Amino acid sequence: MADDAHGDAVSVPSKVPADFSVRRYRVDLTSRKVSRETVACEDFEDVFGGIARGFKLLESCPVADAYDPSATLIMNLGLLSGTDFMTGLRTYFLAYSPLKRSLSGLPSPMWSAGSGKFGTKVRGLNIDEIIFTGRCDTPSLLHIRRDSEDGPPVFDFVDASDLIGRHVNDRIQDLHGRYPDAFFAVIGPAGENYQHVRFAAIALSTVNQLRSGDGKSRWCGRGGMGGVMGSKNLIGIIADSPDRASTTKAPPILKELNLEVARGKGSARFRDKGKNNGGGGTWSNYSALNPVHAMPEMNFVPTGTDASVPLYRDNVEQGPYVVKDESCFRCGISCHKNVYDKQEDGKAGRFRAKLDFEPLNLLSSNLGIFDIDQALDLVELVDELGMDSISCGTTLAYVMEYNRRHPEAPIADGMSYGDYKKTLETIDKIGNGQLEQVGQGTLRLAEQLGEMGYAMQCKGVEFPAYLPQTNPGYPWALAGGHMSMRTYLLLLHERETGLDYWVDAITNRGLSILRDDFMGICKFSGMSDERMVEAVGALTGLAIDVATLKQLIRRTFLRGYRLERRHGCTDDDYVMPAEVHQEYPQIELPYFNTPEFFSELKQRVTARIDELLVAEGLS
Amino acid sequence: MSVNVELPSALARYAGGTKFLVASGDNVRMLFEKLWEDYPQLRIRLLDKRDQLYPYFVLIKNNVRLSPQELCDIPLDDGDTLEVMTLAGGG
Numbered sequence: 001m002a003d004d005a006h007g008d009a010v011s012v013p014s015k016v017p018a019d020f021s022v023r024r025y026r027v028d029l030t031s032r033k034v035s036r037e038t039v040a041c042e043d044f045e046d047v048f049g050g051i052a053r054g055f056k057l058l059e060s061c062p063v064a065d066a067y068d069p070s071a072t073l074i075m076n077l078g079l080l081s082g083t084d085f086m087t088g089l090r091t092y093f094l095a096y097s098p099l100k101r102s103l104s105g106l107p108s109p110m111w112s113a114g115s116g117k118f119g120t121k122v123r124g125l126n127i128d129e130i131i132f133t134g135r136c137d138t139p140s141l142l143h144i145r146r147d148s149e150d151g152p153p154v155f156d157f158v159d160a161s162d163l164i165g166r167h168v169n170d171r172i173q174d175l176h177g178r179y180p181d182a183f184f185a186v187i188g189p190a191g192e193n194y195q196h197v198r199f200a201a202i203a204l205s206t207v208n209q210l211r212s213g214d215g216k217s218r219w220c221g222r223g224g225m226g227g228v229m230g231s232k233n234l235i236g237i238i239a240d241s242p243d244r245a246s247t248t249k250a251p252p253i254l255k256e257l258n259l260e261v262a263r264g265k266g267s268a269r270f271r272d273k274g275k276n277n278g279g280g281g282t283w284s285n286y287s288a289l290n291p292v293h294a295m296p297e298m299n300f301v302p303t304g305t306d307a308s309v310p311l312y313r314d315n316v317e318q319g320p321y322v323v324k325d326e327s328c329f330r331c332g333i334s335c336h337k338n339v340y341d342k343q344e345d346g347k348a349g350r351f352r353a354k355l356d357f358e359p360l361n362l363l364s365s366n367l368g369i370f371d372i373d374q375a376l377d378l379v380e381l382v383d384e385l386g387m388d389s390i391s392c393g394t395t396l397a398y399v400m401e402y403n404r405r406h407p408e409a410p411i412a413d414g415m416s417y418g419d420y421k422k423t424l425e426t427i428d429k430i431g432n433g434q435l436e437q438v439g440q441g442t443l444r445l446a447e448q449l450g451e452m453g454y455a456m457q458c459k460g461v462e463f464p465a466y467l468p469q470t471n472p473g474y475p476w477a478l479a480g481g482h483m484s485m486r487t488y489l490l491l492l493h494e495r496e497t498g499l500d501y502w503v504d505a506i507t508n509r510g511l512s513i514l515r516d517d518f519m520g521i522c523k524f525s526g527m528s529d530e531r532m533v534e535a536v537g538a539l540t541g542l543a544i545d546v547a548t549l550k551q552l553i554r555r556t557f558l559r560g561y562r563l564e565r566r567h568g569c570t571d572d573d574y575v576m577p578a579e580v581h582q583e584y585p586q587i588e589l590p591y592f593n594t595p596e597f598f599s600e601l602k603q604r605v606t607a608r609i610d611e612l613l614v615a616e617g618l619s
Numbered sequence: 620m621s622v623n624v625e626l627p628s629a630l631a632r633y634a635g636g637t638k639f640l641v642a643s644g645d646n647v648r649m650l651f652e653k654l655w656e657d658y659p660q661l662r663i664r665l666l667d668k669r670d671q672l673y674p675y676f677v678l679i680k681n682n683v684r685l686s687p688q689e690l691c692d693i694p695l696d697d698g699d700t701l702e703v704m705t706l707a708g709g710g
């Protein structure tokens with residue numbers, strides 16, 4: 001980040017925030033004016049960047065409409081983004097969301113992060129942060145490059161009319177042909193049709209994608225950040241800088257830290273089985289959760305049957321498919337589980353889709369679709385249209401459940417559980433802006449239909465693929481329940497059902513997941529706070545201890561929560577859909593999230609957060 | 620005979636606050652019985668009603684993953700390591 005932060009390797013960290021500064025660019029898309037400011041850091045939030053600094057910025061630019069041209073879209077990096085720390089690849093987009101909102105109707109603060117090599121290129125251009133406002137008058141690309149090797153970044157606007165309507169990978173491959181040294185952040189058709197799709201995503205290109213030609217983007221998926229970009233008529237951002245060999249010597253500890261990321265216990269679950277006893281990636285959740293019927297099926301109501309068994313990875317690999325673990329730039333975890341058709345010689349043929357647990361589950365089992373070939377088609381199409389697979393899948397499940405309950409007056413052409421063909425057609429319509437009723441997301445659709453009890457969302461953000469029945473922490477997640485509140489598998493592992501436990505889980509332990517949203521690294525790295533303090537010190541010279549890091553995590557959460565409150569959230573927004581609180585005997589986990597339990601929990605969580613706000617001087 | 624046991628971090632709170640334990644037993648079954656004696660809270664978090672390891676755990680002995688079928692009678696030697704790894708994880 002800051003001017004001297006990523007220069008020489010440092011042996012004894014001694015820098016304080018005031019020793020750092022942020023290279024920030026403000027881009028007014030209406031006038032196409034770009035201004036640079038170098039901002040001295042006031043605190044650790046400023047130094048770390050990502051959501052820690054982003055929330056501070058969002059405080060100063062509230063909007064009533066996420067798509068208003070004056071709305072702010074922040075693109076920034078975390079402290080270790082673009083460094084040699086393994087998985088240090090994250091790019092963050094922050095804005096007031098077109099999807100997440102309070103009951104008052106005001107858009108709520110949101111962010112989404114993605115890997116790939118785009119962030120590394122942004123770092124290579126010496127940019128820490130870009131603040132976009134305004135709206136391009138025509139569909140445009142922002143090409144950021146340098147005139148000379150050490151010169152400042154130059155911002156050019158390029159007409160993007162020829163990309164309109166095309167699928168995401170097609171756009172990226174086209175841009176790769178034109179800008180061979182660059183990496184890209186692009187929206188797809190959904191982002192262009194932002195008025196009719198509230199869960200459009202931003203794709204970040206990967207090395208593997210550009211080499212293979214396959215659609216292997218990483219995604220800033222949640223909260224409709226692609227729609228905000230689309231509302232600004234900004235179709236893509238091109239970070240164009242040649243790779244340069246590092247001129248500084250890496251700190252000796254870096255090798256050890258990277259080895260731990262690649263081969264250590266923290267990332268083991270996400271590695272392949274053959275890689276130092278890896279757990280096989282998030283896809284393993286199928287064989288881990290389904291036997292105890294703790295996995296979403298049919299709009300988050302497990303069937304209690306073996307219906308999802310064909311979708312286990314081991315079973316898929318026995319069919320005509322090859323699954324390869326592949327990776328982002330220089331990452332040893334290789335969490336991508338890419339599925340290919342198997343050729344006659346047994347080798348990988350045509351690329352089909354990248355399967356993580358979330359897209360797979362929410363676009364198959366949770367829709368009553370248990371055929372892997374169909375699931376691959378659905379996952380690929382959602383990606384290619386540039387949508388968040390979680391929000392899209394969960395909204396489709398709501399539609400199917402509504403139609404099951406209302407066979408006399410179904411919506412969306414009567415789409416029903418298990419109906420692959422209509423699901424495919426519906427996804428295509430949503431992504432192309434032809435089905436706003438569904439493209440507006442679960443909350444607004446449920447409000448329109450008057451049936452909120454099984455609308456699986458909180459504050460407008462659809463639930464990820466972990467049962468809400470087992471996780472009363474969802475309402476306090478700032479940016480979706482599996483990325484911003486680490487309470488989603490606690491019941492499975494710890495089986496605790498007491499109020500004290502859950503208050504602490506939500507207001508203390510659950511917040512730890514936010515650390516990597518300003519650190520600039522992948523959550524899958526699984527590194528301890530102790531090790532990250534070492535990494536930060538070695539790579540940037542910043543002196544920080546674990547207690548201060550934990551405080552920064554807490555303060556970041558509190559700022560996000562305070563922003564939600566300032567943007568209209570009241571106690572009534574921190575609720576769960578009513579049917580979540582029922583007992584489902586087929587779920588082989590303790591039943592505890594009753595209406596009474598949740599009501600008392602909410603009072604105590606709210607009181608605890610209020611105390612923390614006062615203690616941190618943020619009330 | 621003593622075996623070095625490593626638990627998932629989430630379960631350390633049910634094992635006296637540490638994920639690293641030393642326990643004894645001629646085989647995995649006996650070792651587990653000993654663990655339940657010392658840390659009774661662990662049992663319900665690792666074993667289901669049929670006394671089987673929950674499907675979201677795997678056992679790794681001396682860096683070799685064991686299949687669920689062979690868990691109980693696997694012999695253990697002095698100095699062996701036995702790791703309980705959790706499969707379920709987010710993302």
Ligand code: SF4
Nearest residue numbers: 327328331335522524
């Ligand atoms: S953990 Fe996965 S997403 Fe993260 S950098 Fe590695 S391969 Fe990419």
